[in-house]
Amino acid sequence: DQGNTVLVVEHDADxxxxxxxxxxxxxxxxxxxxxxxxxxxxxxxxKEPQSLTAKYMRGDLCIPLPTRREKHAPLGLRVIGARQHNLRNIDVEVPLNTLTCVTGVSGSGKSTLVNDIIYAAVKRAKGGWDKPVGEHDRLEGVELVNDVTLVDQAPIGRTPRSNPITYLKAFDPIRELFSKTKDAQANGFTASHFSFNVRGGRCDDCEGEGVVKVEMQFLADVYVPCDQCDGRRFKQQVLDVRFRGATINDVLHMTVREALSFFSASPKVVRRLRVLDEIGLGYLRLGQAATTLSGGEAQRIKIASHLSSRKTDRTLYILDEPTTGLHFDDIAKLLAAFRKLLLAGNSLLVIEHNLDVIKTADWVIDLGPEGGAAGGQIVAVGT
Structure with a gap:
């Protein structure tokens, strides 16, 4: 109304x-x-027939209600006397092996309850927390979980050296395949020669990063391709080695979908990469720098890492508004990943405002009724 222009990147339907x-x-x-x-x-x-957004807005596609919900487990975590910040000395039960959503308006106490009390208290009980824990009387049932993991949208790495393939440990079996080729054995190359994280086969000038940082005194530092390896990370002798016609640099430039086809005969590689495709990240390149990934992509890579580990270790996964920045279609894939974690014997505790996530939850804890001093109370608990 004041003559300005507003440009918004948004997925919210309203x-x-x-x-x-x-x-x-x-x-x-x-x-x-x-x-x-x-x-x-x-x-x-x-009326646009091709737009995926339009299909969700029209109702052609939607996130359906689950055909079955996990039953409320008889045993779970129970917080007694939570009173940090604006929490009103509340008692809260979190059932295990379920998707539990904590809802409420901003400032109602959700993050205080989940992050400052539940996460911190379980972490301290497991010996991995030396920071303050939010005020509460006690936490019961902590012996029922083996660990607690906060899956946030923080980067999986802060340098170009970090990427999806190393984070998922899928690069290890790929390097083994290259080391077993005739050319590699003729040159005495081991799997470590095909790593850009250790000396041997990596480019000495850029130390395997493929780029060189140029420090700018009054501006942000910039990265430029390495002149020695032309951005390919490795020495020429290593790049001359080919597996099924592809160099190690070619593999790093493959998308996840391309790699699944290329390495279809290698179960170790396929198992680690398939989960990325299943949760909607099949378009990522294996060697894509972590610095280019969005927060939502980083979070889903972390989930994929836990899914590919095949662990059934009764872990409590905590996520704080995981749908931030996600399209309707990405949310559907995220929910599918949640169900996989549950089927592996784990539990999920999610802070969320998104109605599609809330409606699929097995258990809901609603805090409020308002924010700040008017919040901190349990408004509703149940399915």
Whole structure:
């Protein structure tokens, strides 16, 4: 109304409906995206046949109610006398082996309860926490979980050296395959020669990063391709080794989907990479720098890491608003990943505002009724 222009990146359905002009990119993510699928009014968007966003807005696609919900377990975690910040000396039970959502308006005490008390208290009980724990009388049932893990949207690494393939430990079996080729054995190369994290086969100038950092005194540092290896991370002798016609650098430039096809005969590689494709990250390149990943992508890679580990260790996974920045379709894939974690014998405690996630929860704890001093109470608990 004051003559300004507002440009918003948004997935919320209500915000999209209120927009004067909508620019929809796609059709998919990664190489499948990057095009303007639609630009115009909301009413006309609903008539666009190709847009994935339009399909969800029309109701052609939706996140359905679960056909079955996990039953409330007789045993669970129980917080007694939680009173940190604005929490009103409340008692809260969190059933295990279920998807539990903690809901409520901003400032109602959700993060205080989940992060400051439950996460910190379980972590301290398991010997991995030396920081303050939110005020409460006691936490019962902590012996029923083996560990607690906070899966946040923090980067999986802060340098170009970190990438999805190393985080998932899928690079280890790939390096073994290269080390068993005739050319590698003829040159005396071991699996370590195909690693860009240790000396031997990596480029000495950039130390396997493929880029060199240029420090700018008054501006942010910039990275430029290494002149010695031309951004390919390895020495030429290592790059001359090929597995099924591809160099190790070629593999790092493959997408997850391409790698699944290329390494289809290697179960160790496929098992670690398949989960990435299943949760909607099949478009990522194996060697894509962690610094280029969004918070949502980083979070899903962390979930994929736990899924690929095949552990059934009764872990409590805590996620704080995991749908932030996710499209409707990405949320559907995230929920599928949640169910896989539950089937492996784990438990999920999620702080969330997204209605699609809340409606699929097995158990809901609603705090409020307002924020700040008017919050901190249990408004409702149940299915």
């Amino acid at each position: 915000a999209i409906r209120m927009a004067d002009v909508i620019v929809d990119l796609g059709l998919g993510a990664g190489e499948r995206g990057g095009r303007v699928v639609y630009a115009g009014s909301f009413d006309s968007l609903l």
